[in-house]
Amino acid sequence: EAQVTQNPRYLITVTGKKLTVTCSQNMNHEYMSWYRQDPGLGLRQIYYSMNVEVTDKGDVPEGYKVSRKEKRNFPLILESPSPNQTSLYFCASSSQRAGPTDTQYFGPGTRLTVL
């Protein structure tokens, strides 16, 4: 089954404790992206990757890191989480080399709470 998976789905952590949210897709997509969704602000792009070893900042990259060592995986790293990073996070992938000109497939989301 074609899908985007994220782990963990729910996470409660404390300020400053490094964490990684994994994202994996099995559709051989070039484009992958991370978003956060907050009430009243909608989905905002954190980082995106056009292909392996190619990553770029989105609108809200501060406090986040990403890597794209393999085509299928695009982990999101919070080196020192803070309460303002409490949010619902979505990973997405798309097949178009030029960018997500076609359907973006989203993972189920990761609900993160930073105390």
Place this chain on the structure above:
Amino acid sequence: RKEVEQDPGPFNVPEGATVAFNCTYSNSASQSFFWYRQDCRKEPKLLMSVYSSGNEDGRFTAQLNRASQYISLLIRDSKLSDSATYLCVVLSGGYQKVTFGIGTKLQVIP
């Protein structure tokens, strides 16, 4: 001004009604446009792409007006199952920059 603006609603409509949403965008160089549907904090799913010539998929019609910089979504004969949040998505910057509107919430009432 926000890059992509939507009326958050909620729009409460009776079953069978026709409802329309608009979404305005500020970057005249924007290249691609989409409507996504999101159910209750679940993942967004593509509803339809929006083409310059307009396009229709069953009860759903999407239109793009480049001159006035807005896209629209028309839903005819609303069903209870259409209750969701509808997200406007705009691509720009060589198709790499993805901007979502905050979404318009639709509640179809029996």
